[in-house]
Amino acid sequence: MVVGKVTGSIFSTRKLDSLTGFKLMVVNIGKGKDDFVVAMDTLGAGIGDVVLVTLGDSARFACQNEKTPIDAVIVGIVDQSNYNL
Amino acid sequence: MVVGKVTGSIFSTRKLDSLTGFKLMVVNIGKGKDDFVVAMDTLGAGIGDVVLVTLGDSARFACQNEKTPIDAVIVGIVDQSNYNL
Amino acid sequence: MVVGKVTGSIFSTRKLDSLTGFKLMVVNIGKGKDDFVVAMDTLGAGIGDVVLVTLGDSARFACQNEKTPIDAVIVGIVDQSNYNL
Amino acid sequence: MVVGKVTGSIFSTRKLDSLTGFKLMVVNIGKGKDDFVVAMDTLGAGIGDVVLVTLGDSARFACQNEKTPIDAVIVGIVDQSNYNL
Amino acid sequence: MVVGKVTGSIFSTRKLDSLTGFKLMVVNIGKGKDDFVVAMDTLGAGIGDVVLVTLGDSARFACQNEKTPIDAVIVGIVDQSNYNL
Numbered sequence: 001m002v003v004g005k006v007t008g009s010i011f012s013t014r015k016l017d018s019l020t021g022f023k024l025m026v027v028n029i030g031k032g033k034d035d036f037v038v039a040m041d042t043l044g045a046g047i048g049d050v051v052l053v054t055l056g057d058s059a060r061f062a063c064q065n066e067k068t069p070i071d072a073v074i075v076g077i078v079d080q081s082n083y084n085l
Numbered sequence: 086m087v088v089g090k091v092t093g094s095i096f097s098t099r100k101l102d103s104l105t106g107f108k109l110m111v112v113n114i115g116k117g118k119d120d121f122v123v124a125m126d127t128l129g130a131g132i133g134d135v136v137l138v139t140l141g142d143s144a145r146f147a148c149q150n151e152k153t154p155i156d157a158v159i160v161g162i163v164d165q166s167n168y169n170l
Numbered sequence: 171m172v173v174g175k176v177t178g179s180i181f182s183t184r185k186l187d188s189l190t191g192f193k194l195m196v197v198n199i200g201k202g203k204d205d206f207v208v209a210m211d212t213l214g215a216g217i218g219d220v221v222l223v224t225l226g227d228s229a230r231f232a233c234q235n236e237k238t239p240i241d242a243v244i245v246g247i248v249d250q251s252n253y254n255l
Numbered sequence: 256m257v258v259g260k261v262t263g264s265i266f267s268t269r270k271l272d273s274l275t276g277f278k279l280m281v282v283n284i285g286k287g288k289d290d291f292v293v294a295m296d297t298l299g300a301g302i303g304d305v306v307l308v309t310l311g312d313s314a315r316f317a318c319q320n321e322k323t324p325i326d327a328v329i330v331g332i333v334d335q336s337n338y339n340l
Numbered sequence: 341m342v343v344g345k346v347t348g349s350i351f352s353t354r355k356l357d358s359l360t361g362f363k364l365m366v367v368n369i370g371k372g373k374d375d376f377v378v379a380m381d382t383l384g385a386g387i388g389d390v391v392l393v394t395l396g397d398s399a400r401f402a403c404q405n406e407k408t409p410i411d412a413v414i415v416g417i418v419d420q421s422n423y424n425l
Contacts, residue, residue, distance in 0.1 A: 001294075002293065003293060010137065010165075011165040013162075013164050014129075014161065015128070015161030016128070016160045019161060024086070024137070030289075034116065036088075038088060038137060042271070043270070052270070052279070054324045056326050057143050057397065058314065058324050058325060059143065062271055062273070062324040067146045068146065071139045071140050071141050075270060076267035076270030076271065076274060077269040079269075095222065095246075096248070096249055096250040099213050103232070109171070109246075119200075119201065122171065123171040141228070152231045154232040154245055155224060155245075156229075180343070180416075181419055181420040182392060182419060183417075184416065184417040185392070189416060194392070204371065208343060226396050227312065237401045239399060239400075240341065240398060241341060241394045241395050241399075256377065256412055257377060307350065307355070307364070307378060309411045312396070313396070313397050313411045315409075316400065332354040334352060335350075
């Protein structure tokens with residue numbers, strides 16, 4: 001998993017039916033403003049939260065329907081680390 | 086998912102049978118002209134649209150036949166974001 | 171998918187049984203001489219052809235046996251694009 | 256797999272239920288301080304240990320429940336190599 | 341697949357049970373000394389051999405047990421190429 005900071009959200013009206021109702025957050029996972037992914041969120045993450053993101057095919061398994069075509073999901077909100085993130 | 090801008094389309098006559106009928110769009114996902122992927126589109130995205138793209142194995146699950154060998158699909162057209170994309 | 175140009179082929183005598191009979195092409199997918207992948211080809215792509223390559227786990231689904239351990243396959247030969255590739 | 260060094264751990268109270276009880280370690284896999292992943296650990300790796308990490312969808316298969324949405328797991332602790340890591 | 345050169349091997353006593361008995365080789369896949377992966381080998385590759393490596397989830401399918409959590413496997417030893425590797 002990677003650690004990132006939630007910096008925004010994305011809205012999309014025309015989308016695949018399988019993504020209906022999903023909350024999509026912009027998560028910066030690098031140093032640059034452009035190093036971000038758009039991740040599904042079910043934990044209620046807010047802007048500024050430091051989060052754990054699972055990338056790739058594994059992300060599907062965080063959905064109720066495992067066949068949802070997503071590749072990034074917030075799996076945890078970090079509250080503490082002994083590593084200087 | 087990543088955010089990108091549709092910049093063109095691709096045509097291929099000699100292709101795997103499993104890709105017949107697919108609309109393939111060029112989506113720039115980085116800053117450089119060469120940072121693009123070719124993504125399947127079922128939403129009617131047009132050139133200039135800002136889109137959400139799912140990459141990797143998850144993309145297969147946006148196809149009617151989950152065993153289609155694709156690794157990029159447009160899953161949404163972005164209409165709004167509170168993030169300066 | 172990514173777009174690349176076929177620049178050579180690879181021969182391997184000692185290989186996994188599951189790869190027997192496969193045609194393996196070198197496909198340049200970047201600007202540098204070293205930005206290449208080795209992709210399975212079933213379309214008869216030749217040196218110089220511009221091709222579409224599916225990367226990652228999805229590539230397996232282009233094989234008759236879906237459990238073949240490959241991660242790159244030529245899924246189409248590009249004949250036209252309105253994008254300056 | 257990649258080789259990395261364990262440099263810390265991560266704690267998350269609000270997380271997906273499927274990750275409850277998991278030990279999550281920060282593993283540096285590059286030269287920079289920011290080249291790290293957060294990997295599940297079941298081997299008791301400690302800070303300073305050199306470890307082997309499996310990345311991507313394969314990581315799920317190190318979990319008792321294969322449908323756990325993780326993308327990085329420590330699969331071994333390196334005790335010796337004839338390669339100057 | 342990517343092409344690389346075998347440069348060493350890795351030994352790990354504390355590892356997941358599912359990796360017991362696996363031969364793990366260090367394969368350089370880039371120009372830098374640090375551009376390497378650790379790949380499972382069942383072909384008897386030796387140091388100096390130029391090999392084909394399958395990366396990612398597909399690598400699991402080279403194992404007798406498809407649920408082995410590995411992400412890199414040597415699938416062939418290259419004996420000839422018309423590409424200057």
